[in-house]
Amino acid sequence: MTAEADLAPQLPFDRPNVLDVAPLYAVLRREAPLVKVRTPAGDPAWLVTRYAQAREVFADPRFGRSHPAPEEASQVSRAAIIAGPTGNYDTEAADHARMRKMLIPAFSANRMRRLADHVQELTDRCLDEMQAAHDAAPEKPVNLHELLAFPLPVLVICELLGVPYEDREQFRDYSERIGRLDGGQDSQLAMADFMAYMGGLAERKRANPGDDVVSDLVRAQQEDPSFTDQDLARLGAGLLFAGHETTAGRIDLGVLMLLSDLTRRDAFVADPAGQVQATVEEILRMSSPGGIGLPRYAHADVEIGGVMIARGDAVLLTVGPENRDEDVFSNPDEFDPTRKPNPHIAFGHGGFFCIGASLARTELRVVFTSLFTRFPGLRLAVGVDELDVRSHRVTGGVDQVPVLW
Ligand code: HEM
Numbered sequence: 001m002t003a004e005a006d007l008a009p010q011l012p013f014d015r016p017n018v019l020d021v022a023p024l025y026a027v028l029r030r031e032a033p034l035v036k037v038r039t040p041a042g043d044p045a046w047l048v049t050r051y052a053q054a055r056e057v058f059a060d061p062r063f064g065r066s067h068p069a070p071e072e073a074s075q076v077s078r079a080a081i082i083a084g085p086t087g088n089y090d091t092e093a094a095d096h097a098r099m100r101k102m103l104i105p106a107f108s109a110n111r112m113r114r115l116a117d118h119v120q121e122l123t124d125r126c127l128d129e130m131q132a133a134h135d136a137a138p139e140k141p142v143n144l145h146e147l148l149a150f151p152l153p154v155l156v157i158c159e160l161l162g163v164p165y166e167d168r169e170q171f172r173d174y175s176e177r178i179g180r181l182d183g184g185q186d187s188q189l190a191m192a193d194f195m196a197y198m199g200g201l202a203e204r205k206r207a208n209p210g211d212d213v214v215s216d217l218v219r220a221q222q223e224d225p226s227f228t229d230q231d232l233a234r235l236g237a238g239l240l241f242a243g244h245e246t247t248a249g250r251i252d253l254g255v256l257m258l259l260s261d262l263t264r265r266d267a268f269v270a271d272p273a274g275q276v277q278a279t280v281e282e283i284l285r286m287s288s289p290g291g292i293g294l295p296r297y298a299h300a301d302v303e304i305g306g307v308m309i310a311r312g313d314a315v316l317l318t319v320g321p322e323n324r325d326e327d328v329f330s331n332p333d334e335f336d337p338t339r340k341p342n343p344h345i346a347f348g349h350g351g352f353f354c355i356g357a358s359l360a361r362t363e364l365r366v367v368f369t370s371l372f373t374r375f376p377g378l379r380l381a382v383g384v385d386e387l388d389v390r391s392h393r394v395t396g397g398v399d400q401v402p403v404l405w
Pocket residue numbers: 100157238239242243244246247250294319345346347348349351352353354355356357359360
């Protein structure tokens with residue numbers, strides 16, 4: 001890409017609040033399906049603005065996470081979790097296929113079913129904590145982020161991976177630092193510590209295996225020694241991060257969507273169990289907690305939507321804004337839980353489709369049904385515009401969802 005990219009807008013774009021996406025996306029979408037932008041690190045990239053081309057890029061094997069010449073690649077951010085290209089260009093396809101194959105049994109339907117029963121129990125426990133906080137000071141708002149949205153996905157992912165829940169503050173600190181857009185060296189150090197932590201856990205599972213994903217990976221490694229200790233630690237850390245930050249963000253935003261207009265809340269409260277499936281899909285479509293995008297690098301010269309992408313160029317898929325493309329979703333900025341069909345791409349599309357999608361859907365359905373059945377009068381203690389957006393974080397979102405009932 002040329003120096004004209006220096007004039008291109010830089011991500012993340014300014015947004016009015018955590019529920020509305022930056023208005024610039026719609027402007028750029030009208031211009032072209034892919035436009036030149038600068039990444040949060042300041043490097044040139046293509047931003048996919050339209051839904052159709054997002055699906056094309058997601059599904060096209062000529063786009064990958066590795067780069068043919070990594071030292072020349074655009075950097076995405078200074079957060080270790082999403083800094084720049086990852087993996088080996090020559091072996092990416094085979095390495096990725098191996099990773100998916102290893103994780104299929106780990107996320108088997110049987111294990112998901114067992115876990116789903118437990119999700120209800122864990123959710124009830126979080127709601128008890130909310131009630132206890134409310135009882136202690138009924139006039140004081142309860143921070144739903146801290147008592148439900150954050151701990152529930154952490155409890156679930158800890159259980160799935162076999163990570164001791166007592167270690168949560170430790171990996172919360174790692175997660176916090178590896179996801180800071182301006183994290184730089186500290187973010188890299190936290191990533192190294194996170195991987196060392198997962199490496200230590202794998203060591204313990206090797207000696208004392210359990211019915212959990214890290215034990216499965218340890219077993220898989222015995223059959224395939226090309227899957228190194230470092231691969232295992234990186235995958236474990238990635239799963240722990242992917243498994244809680246994303247889901248927590250959707251719980252926070254979904255609650256804000258339902259409570260920012262009490263007619264929505266009341267409509268949902270009238271029949272939570274009957275409406276939860278479609279409501280969760282609409283929450284997934286409309287959630288756009290972060291604003292930096294999933295990176296891909298072109299492995300060949302590719303034409304997408306009439307735009308020529310050169311080999312090695314970075315392409316960013318922001319997903320949330322693409323889910324508001326009016327060519328696909330009528331009144332895209334309107335929260336409409338009766339929307340049908342709702343073909344959002346919140347979990348991606350194609351070969352990298354989210355491995356945890358069914359678990360995340362289970363968690364969200366249980367949380368929204370239980371929360372509004374137990375607290376039908378839930379309301380926000382402050383306006384959505386007053387909430388700080390965590391724009392310094394890859395996963396964006398909020399730290400506070402103050403509620404009353
Ligand atoms: C609502 C919650 C979630 C959302 C919105 C979400 C979203 C996504 C998206 C968009 C991708 C595609 C990434 C890409 O194309 O580069 C992805 C991949 C992935 N997700 Fe999720 N995710 C969620 C929950 C989870 C959970 C709970 C887990 C694990 C327990 C998980 C594990 C993964 C993994 C391992 C991948 C990588 C797949 C691959 O590289 O082939 N996710 N997720």
